[in-house]
Amino acid sequence: MNIKSGVCLLVMLVATFLSCSDHDTDEKTDGEVKYKITGAVQKGPFIKNSQITIFALNDDLSATGESYPEQIADDSGNFSINSLIKTNYVELRVNGYYYNENSSSVSEAPLSLQAVASVDKKKVNVNLLTTLSFLRIKRLVANGMDFDASVRKAETEVLKALGMPVGDISGIEFSEMDISGERKADAILLAMSCLLQQSRTTGELSVLISDIASALEADGTLSSSLKEKIHLNEKYINLPFIVKGLFDFYEEKRIDDYKIPPFYHFLDLDGDGQIGEDIAFRILEDGIIPSQDGPVEGFSGEYKVISSTGFTAVSDCSWMKVDKKKLFSDIYEVNYQVEANNGKMREGNILFKDLSGNILETKKIKQTSISQRLYLKIPGIRGVGDVLESSNELKADEKVLVNGVKYKVEYDEISKNLYVDLPKADSYSVCYPIGLVSPCDDIYSCTVEFFSELSGKQQTPYYGALATPYMVSEIPNPAEVQLNICSASVNLNFLNESVDNLGYVVVEGGNNSILSGKATYLIYNNAPYWDPTYEPVKAVFVDKQNNVKVNIPDGTRSCNFLIYPQTITLKMALYDKKGKLIEKKEGEEISLKKGNLYRLQW
Numbered sequence: 001m002n003i004k005s006g007v008c009l010l011v012m013l014v015a016t017f018l019s020c021s022d023h024d025t026d027e028k029t030d031g032e033v034k035y036k037i038t039g040a041v042q043k044g045p046f047i048k049n050s051q052i053t054i055f056a057l058n059d060d061l062s063a064t065g066e067s068y069p070e071q072i073a074d075d076s077g078n079f080s081i082n083s084l085i086k087t088n089y090v091e092l093r094v095n096g097y098y099y100n101e102n103s104s105s106v107s108e109a110p111l112s113l114q115a116v117a118s119v120d121k122k123k124v125n126v127n128l129l130t131t132l133s134f135l136r137i138k139r140l141v142a143n144g145m146d147f148d149a150s151v152r153k154a155e156t157e158v159l160k161a162l163g164m165p166v167g168d169i170s171g172i173e174f175s176e177m178d179i180s181g182e183r184k185a186d187a188i189l190l191a192m193s194c195l196l197q198q199s200r201t202t203g204e205l206s207v208l209i210s211d212i213a214s215a216l217e218a219d220g221t222l223s224s225s226l227k228e229k230i231h232l233n234e235k236y237i238n239l240p241f242i243v244k245g246l247f248d249f250y251e252e253k254r255i256d257d258y259k260i261p262p263f264y265h266f267l268d269l270d271g272d273g274q275i276g277e278d279i280a281f282r283i284l285e286d287g288i289i290p291s292q293d294g295p296v297e298g299f300s301g302e303y304k305v306i307s308s309t310g311f312t313a314v315s316d317c318s319w320m321k322v323d324k325k326k327l328f329s330d331i332y333e334v335n336y337q338v339e340a341n342n343g344k345m346r347e348g349n350i351l352f353k354d355l356s357g358n359i360l361e362t363k364k365i366k367q368t369s370i371s372q373r374l375y376l377k378i379p380g381i382r383g384v385g386d387v388l389e390s391s392n393e394l395k396a397d398e399k400v401l402v403n404g405v406k407y408k409v410e411y412d413e414i415s416k417n418l419y420v421d422l423p424k425a426d427s428y429s430v431c432y433p434i435g436l437v438s439p440c441d442d443i444y445s446c447t448v449e450f451f452s453e454l455s456g457k458q459q460t461p462y463y464g465a466l467a468t469p470y471m472v473s474e475i476p477n478p479a480e481v482q483l484n485i486c487s488a489s490v491n492l493n494f495l496n497e498s499v500d501n502l503g504y505v506v507v508e509g510g511n512n513s514i515l516s517g518k519a520t521y522l523i524y525n526n527a528p529y530w531d532p533t534y535e536p537v538k539a540v541f542v543d544k545q546n547n548v549k550v551n552i553p554d555g556t557r558s559c560n561f562l563i564y565p566q567t568i569t570l571k572m573a574l575y576d577k578k579g580k581l582i583e584k585k586e587g588e589e590i591s592l593k594k595g596n597l598y599r600l601q602w
Contacts (some may be wrong), residue, residue, distance in 0.1 A: 002228060002278070013073075035083060035115075036081070037081045037092075038080045038122065038124075039123050039124040040076060040126075041077040041079065041098075041125070042178070042179050043099075043100075043107075043127070044099030044179070045075060045098065045180075045298065046072050046097070046098045047075055047099070047312075048073065048075050049096075050077075050094075050096020050098075051096055052070050052071065052073060052092065052093070052126075053069045053094075054070070055068075055092075056087040057087055057090055059087075060092075060141060060142060061141045061142070066086075068081060068083040072094075075099075076253070090116070090119055092117065092124060093112065094114075095110050096111070098111055099249055101194055101242050101246060102197045102199075102237070102238070108202055109202040109203055110311060115131070115134065115174075116129045117381075123175075124175045125177060126175070126191075127174065127175075128196060129155070129158060129174040129177065130174045132158050132177050133158045134213060135216065136154040139218075139302070140216050145198050151173060157216060157221070158174075159160075161220065161227075162192060162230070164188050164191075165266075169185040169188065169341050172185040179261070180257075180258040180259055180260075181259055182261045182262075184559050185215050186259075187261035187265060187266055187329075188266050194242060196209065198233040198236060198237050199232075200233075212226065231268070234267060234269070234271070235270065237267060237269060239282070240282065243304070244284055244304070246260055257580065259329070260328060261328075261329060262329045263314060263466070264328050265277070265308075279308050279330065280308065280354075281306070281352065281354070281361070282306045283303050283361060283363075284304040286308060289462060293373075294365065294367040295368060296370055296477075297340050297386055298338050298339050301336055302336070303334045304517075305333075306331055307330055307332060311354055311355070313351070314350070315351075316349045317346075317348035319339045319346070319348065320348045320365060321337045322335070322336045336350055336538070341368070341370065344371065345366070345373050345421060346369070347367075348367075349363065350362070356599075370424075372422045372428075372475065372477055373420075373422075373477060374420050374428060374480070375412070375415070376400070376409065376417070376419060376483060377481065377482045377593075379418075379434075379485065394432055397409065398431055398433075400434065401430070401432070401434045401438065402429065402430050402431075403419060403422075404439060406427065406434060407420040408420070426475075427443045427465070428467075429443055429446070430462075430465070431462070432461075432483060433461070435449075436449055436461045439463075442522075444523060444524045444535040444537070445521060446486060446520070446523055448463075448564070450514070451516055452517075452545055454551060455551040456551070458561065460485055460562065461562065462485060463483065463486045464482055464483040464484060465481070465523065484524075484594070487564065488565040488594055488596060489598070490558050490561055490562075491558060491559075492550070492558060492560070494574070497557065497574070499556060501576050502557065502576065503551070503575045503577040503578070505574050506547060506572070507549075507570055508546060508570070508572070509546040509563075509568040509569070509571075510569060514546065514564045515546055515547055515548040516544070516548045517544035519539065519540075519564040520539065520540040521539040523594075541564075548563065563592065565592040566592055567592070568589070568590070569586070569587060569589045570587030570588075570590070570600075571586050572586075572600075
């Protein structure tokens with residue numbers, strides 16, 4: 001071989017190599033070309049194993065009769081088709097279930113979508129917009145227009161008919177759009193997906209798609225009534241719900257390579273007839289915020305935020321760190337980290353501010369302490385046919401006795417509860433007021449002192465108990481303790497006597513009664529409910545007496561006294577201010593129960 005012929009052969013080989021590498025995924029087979037087409041099917045993403053079929057089309061986009069079925073490969077809607085195709089154009093037709101962004105769930109029925117493309121396109125996405133433009137492209141080609149020109153014209157008409165800005169797609173075809181991208185074109189696709197789906201079932205969506213595609217086929221326009229139907233429910237689109245749902249969907253399906261484009265810029269969310277609104281600031285979700293206060297050992301959480309105008313996020317306390325990072329487009333993640341707590345229960349705030357320093361929103365973060373917090377619930381005194389609120393209801397800064405130790409009561413402004421912070425224990429007994437009620441060895445019992453003489457305002461005895469529940473490792477923190485009235489209250493009304501003359505009344509019971517003295521008894525008759533072997537405490541009485549002297553407050557016709565609850569016949573003797581007996585009267589027999597108020601008329 002001479003040099004000249006060797007050079008010619010080399011040139012021929014290089015030329016052959018270049019012509020083959022121009023379609024590196026194509027393969028010659030008996031004069032036919034094996035094409036590989038990949039892409040994704042999206043309404044939301046179509047679910048794995050949905051059916052996709054590629055149909056060969058003639059140059060006039062009529063079907064040749066050849067078809068090549070395949071299945072969606074994953075829950076991102078991705079597919080790949082390798083087929084021997086003789087024609088220049090193909091139709092892609094998909095039927096299957098999809099992720100519904102508006103409901104954050106898989107569709108209740110399958111949906112069909114279409115796209116038409118040249119076989120030279122190696123990647124073709126099938127979506128709502130390719131489906132809406134499909135019939136119009138075929139009509140334009142049938143009327144003699146070039147395929148590429150038909151695609152450009154049909155897609156421009158679709159965007160204009162839907163009220164979308166044509167210039168924002170920057171030459172990107174519908175089959176190149178991706179709802180998990182971050183371009184304006186991708187945002188338009190996701191916006192249309194949410195708009196057409198809003199408040200519609202899959203069946204209703206399918207009918208709407210068909211109506212729009214058929215209307216566009218004729219002349220590329222839509223009637224005013226159809227436009228009105230498209231936008232009917234637009235203002236009800238729940239932006240935070242949709243974005244949170246997309247995050248959750250991608251996370252659940254372990255899809256990492258995704259974005260959430262700013263689709264809300266192409267929707268009329270406030271119903272004013274204009275799209276392109278700026279979302280200045282909106283928190284999408286309450287991240288990992290415990291239903292109870294955060295644990296003492298420290299914890300973290302996050303908020304996702306949409307902001308198109310900028311914002312800052314800072315903590316107002318030293319034990320909580322806050323940082324902000326941009327996820328994509330206008331969506332940010334604000335993370336907070338709470339340090340371990342070595343002191344009392346504490347509260348701090350995350351302050352979201354605009355760029356001028358104005359507070360946009362405040363999120364309160366609470367953390368438990370190394371101590372146990374008990375919220376104290378206290379009832380009023382229930383009467384016969386009435387509810388008489390206790391005149392000495394527990395208040396902040398007063399003291400209660402817990403497990404024999406005095407603690408000052410505080411008030412939680414957030415939960416609107418009274419509380420005490422205590423050392424950790426397996427059980428707690430709470431007594432109020434101190435000196436009148438005291439705990440016994442048994443957590444569910446207490447001792448109450450009923451005085452033999454009463455003057456002025458009388459305090460109602462309350463008792464509450466809390467123990468580690470059965471099969472539970474520890475008492476929750478914070479926890480609630482219900483304080484119950486552990487006595488019977490009697491109210492005497494003197495209707496026919498002058499207030500200036502009333503002095504005191506002596507109340508007497510039977511020989512076996514106790515109207516004054518110390519009484520130890522079970523406060524919860526069925527406690528503890530989880531232990532059937534538990535034996536209730538028996539009543540113990542010390543210094544018991546069957547009478548009590550009750551001084552009548554000046555200027556009043558009534559008085560109150562507390563006694564141990566029992567079934568007794570009361571005898572009452574009324575005296576004037578000089579100690580002279582006014583009248584003696586036997587009371588009727590009554591059954592006294594703790595926590596009840598009995599009204600007796602003189």
